[in-house]
Amino acid sequence: xxxxxxxxxxxxxxxxxxxxxxxxxxxxxxxxxxxxxxxxxxxxxxxxxxxxxxxxxxxxxxxxxxxxxxxxxxxxxxxxxxxxxxxxxxxxxxxxxxxxxxxxxxxxxxxxxxxxxxxxxxxxxxxxxxxxxxxxxxxxxxxxxxxxxxxxxxxxxxxxxxxxxxxxxxxxxxxxxxxxxxxxxxxxxxxxxxxxxxxxxxxxxxxxxxxxxxxxxxxxxxxxxxxxxxxxxxxxxxxxxxxxxxxxxxxxxxxxxxxxxxxxxxxxxxxxxxxxxxxxxxxxxxxxxxxxxxxxxxxxxxxxxxxxxxxxxxxxxxxxxxxxxxxxxxxxxxxxxxxxxxxxxxxxxxxxxxxxxxxxxxxxxxxxxxxxxxxxxxxxxxxxxxxxxxxxxxxxxxxxxxxxxxxxxxxxxxxxxxxxxxxxxxxxxxxxxxxxxxxx
Numbered sequence: 001x002x003x004x005x006x007x008x009x010x011x012x013x014x015x016x017x018x019x020x021x022x023x024x025x026x027x028x029x030x031x032x033x034x035x036x037x038x039x040x041x042x043x044x045x046x047x048x049x050x051x052x053x054x055x056x057x058x059x060x061x062x063x064x065x066x067x068x069x070x071x072x073x074x075x076x077x078x079x080x081x082x083x084x085x086x087x088x089x090x091x092x093x094x095x096x097x098x099x100x101x102x103x104x105x106x107x108x109x110x111x112x113x114x115x116x117x118x119x120x121x122x123x124x125x126x127x128x129x130x131x132x133x134x135x136x137x138x139x140x141x142x143x144x145x146x147x148x149x150x151x152x153x154x155x156x157x158x159x160x161x162x163x164x165x166x167x168x169x170x171x172x173x174x175x176x177x178x179x180x181x182x183x184x185x186x187x188x189x190x191x192x193x194x195x196x197x198x199x200x201x202x203x204x205x206x207x208x209x210x211x212x213x214x215x216x217x218x219x220x221x222x223x224x225x226x227x228x229x230x231x232x233x234x235x236x237x238x239x240x241x242x243x244x245x246x247x248x249x250x251x252x253x254x255x256x257x258x259x260x261x262x263x264x265x266x267x268x269x270x271x272x273x274x275x276x277x278x279x280x281x282x283x284x285x286x287x288x289x290x291x292x293x294x295x296x297x298x299x300x301x302x303x304x305x306x307x308x309x310x311x312x313x314x315x316x317x318x319x320x321x322x323x324x325x326x327x328x329x330x331x332x333x334x335x336x337x338x339x340x341x342x343x344x345x346x347x348x349x350x351x352x353x354x355x356x357x358x359x360x361x362x363x364x365x366x367x368x369x370x371x372x373x374x375x376x377x378x379x380x381x382x383x384x385x386x387x388x389x390x391x392x393x394x395x396x397x398x399x400x401x402x403x404x405x406x407x408x409x410x411x412x413x414x415x416x417x418x419x420x421x422x423x424x425x426x427x428x429x430x431x432x433x434x435x436x437x438x439x440x
Contacts, residue, residue: 028346062247065250071276117282121151140401156377159235165341177369178240195416
């Protein structure tokens, strides 16, 4: 068996291990080690690679941004920011048809601006908004579907852990990627609200409304979210103005949200310990996936699969738009069985060399930014598509009275808006790149 054939056969073996419920990081690590052994015929080089790769991964300055953003999300939850965001959005939108669900989406968008994790956004906002949605008569499918979809805004609206990983893999500027994600993130939130508006008109009995709130109370609720705005401006504004590097900004943001949580009484020795342990657990899981992907991608490089794939696609003379469409379709398929971070780490080293040489009328840097946002959106869709939509499981676990099949049904309108957004952003790159060009 040739090295190339070994590389090709590694994919079905990896998918089989994933179906057998072996953790994705461990599965990639095992396949990468075994594949490297089949090519080299010796474990000595592999052990040396494991030693160097492990140290290089876990001591990376760039990756230190990941636990800091996760910790910032933990402190934001303790500081009551999620509750304040939802209450503010609810006072302004709750009296409209489907307004409480729209408020949940708006709160998810706001919380996503200070939390780089989709699962953390879904879990936090689910605790806050799900009881209110039930209180005002929202059906199980609409309530759980809204929160599962809203949680995906956590990785699209900057700061985003997944965007940081993509930037490291493709050697792109993290700050520019964050800028490129702003407008698509806003469009995502508006698209979800539009989906809710259409849904409640087709199914009037699926949602209720709350009483209209006086403007004085609305503005008081709006003032209560100033910590969120302050942290966002401090972190993201500091990056864009060149005051902080992204890693420094994450540290400042974590310290700022921790101080707010302390002042609000949410941060005690007990909750501090719990937050640090939760952050460590999440970071350990992410870093294991990163390590497994690094070993697996090193094996793929030895097999020459990425290089041969790029050469093969180039020689076929296919339209760049057809190649891009096929890649995005593959991401949608992968999203049905894999989590977002695993997809990015596994596929970007293979797909990026294929597409970077294609002519879309953009500079290599602009193409990398645009492609990254498109990939992020289709990866985001994977978080809410069966059978392995992680956000669906997170939200459904909080609503034991709602069958998982109903949650699947409730999320379909949001998936439709995601797919429509992918088409629009693909056809009009300026929507993604316009703010980057203006600022840089």
